[in-house]
Amino acid sequence: METLVGTELCFPQLINTSCRKLTHPHLEGMLILMLLSSISLLTVTFNLLVIISISHFKQLQTPTNLLLLSLGISDFFVGLLMIFQIMIIDGCWLLGDLMCSLWLVLLSIITSSSIGTMLLISVDRYVAICYPLHYFTKVKPKRVQVCVCLCWMFAALFYSVLLKNNLQHPGRYNSCIGECVFEINNFANLFDLIVTFLFPITVIIILHIRIFVVAVYQARAMRSHIAVVAMKVIVKKSEMKAARNLGVVVVVFLICVCPYYCFTLMSQNNLYTVTSVTIVIWLFHFNSCLNPLIYTILYPWFRKSIKVIVTLQILKPGSCRTNML
Numbered sequence: 001m002e003t004l005v006g007t008e009l010c011f012p013q014l015i016n017t018s019c020r021k022l023t024h025p026h027l028e029g030m031l032i033l034m035l036l037s038s039i040s041l042l043t044v045t046f047n048l049l050v051i052i053s054i055s056h057f058k059q060l061q062t063p064t065n066l067l068l069l070s071l072g073i074s075d076f077f078v079g080l081l082m083i084f085q086i087m088i089i090d091g092c093w094l095l096g097d098l099m100c101s102l103w104l105v106l107l108s109i110i111t112s113s114s115i116g117t118m119l120l121i122s123v124d125r126y127v128a129i130c131y132p133l134h135y136f137t138k139v140k141p142k143r144v145q146v147c148v149c150l151c152w153m154f155a156a157l158f159y160s161v162l163l164k165n166n167l168q169h170p171g172r173y174n175s176c177i178g179e180c181v182f183e184i185n186n187f188a189n190l191f192d193l194i195v196t197f198l199f200p201i202t203v204i205i206i207l208h209i210r211i212f213v214v215a216v217y218q219a220r221a222m223r224s225h226i227a228v229v230a231m232k233v234i235v236k237k238s239e240m241k242a243a244r245n246l247g248v249v250v251v252v253f254l255i256c257v258c259p260y261y262c263f264t265l266m267s268q269n270n271l272y273t274v275t276s277v278t279i280v281i282w283l284f285h286f287n288s289c290l291n292p293l294i295y296t297i298l299y300p301w302f303r304k305s306i307k308v309i310v311t312l313q314i315l316k317p318g319s320c321r322t323n324m325l
Contacts, residue, residue, distance in 0.1 A: 010092035010178030019178035022091035036086045036282070039289050043079030046292035047072045053305035056314060059324050060301060063144040064128075064246070067121045068295070070148045074114045075288035081107050082285055093180035097171025100180040105167060108159040109152075111284065112196050116151035118253055119200045120144075122207040125243045129211050158195065162188050197261045204250060211243050245298040249291060256287035301325055 011018040050072035054060050084095075084103050093100055124144075128135045165172070166182050173181045184192065260280040295302040301324045308314050308322060 019176040040082035043289040047076035063139045066144045071117045078288040092178045101166045101170040109155045112155040122204045126207040260284045
């Protein structure tokens with residue numbers, strides 16, 4: 001009987017205090033493990049290609065692509081941290097309470113920076129489409145780099161303060177050994193929802209509605225053959241295409257992110273076990289795998305850079321100046 005109980009526990013030697021494992025049929029468990037491992041591997045691999053492409057090729061280091069680079073970096077780390085999520089598919093956290101707290105803080109910082117980067121991407125497209133004459137004077141690579149750094153710094157500071165109790169007292173809210181639980185009080189939870197979800201998502205939606213209105217107006221102007229307006233449309237054709245492509249990225253992002261925050265809003269208490277939010281967390285993280293796949297479909301420069309990287313042409317002298325557009 002003790003052997004049977006032991007096999008159901010995260011720590012068989014701690015019969016009275018150990019958490020119980022989540023049991024899955026063997027075949028189902030193997031399929032889930034293979035699926036999640038594949039997603040993690042693809043996320044890391046494809047986002048590493050994004051990082052190498054934009055970092056190496058000078059021609060790709062435009063303000064918009066620097067924002068995609070920031071998004072690629074956050075998605076890359078999400079892929080790495082997925083490994084810990086895979087480790088607890090049986091409901092057992094085996095790395096200790098401190099590692100649990102650090103993992104949750106790092107994951108929160110990275111995902112929050114992704115949302116901030118999406119906001120910056122929307123602002124970038126808004127300025128490019130609605131104020132094209134000011135875009136190249138206002139939006140410069142150095143300014144974009146500063147904005148990205150501030151975004152990451154704010155995310156780090158925000159979650160270090162918000163989850164301070166979890167860092168100072170790791171495992172404080174665990175009901176048994178082998179559980180990974182984090183706690184946010186009501187005020188902090190509401191503040192988190194406003195700062196990292198409601199405000200940025202609202203701004204993103206408003207900006208893209210404005211971009212859509214401008215795009216419709218220009219399409220109508222083009223059909224009416226107004227010479228001056230039509231000339232402006234031709235000048236901004238590439239910008240409109242970029243806005244459309246990035247609009248796809250933003251829409252997919254919203255589809256993947258919203259369920260997680262809806263779950264948070266509907267939750268009756270402020271204690272969250274990692275296993276209780278597994279599905280919405282994986283949907284949130286799956287977006288990090290989808291982004292580079294979207295780039296592959298929509299951006300010829302990304303497909304070309306992948307070919308150069310995979311064939312090792314990137315190792316040739318002067319390859320950073322290769323024409324990628």
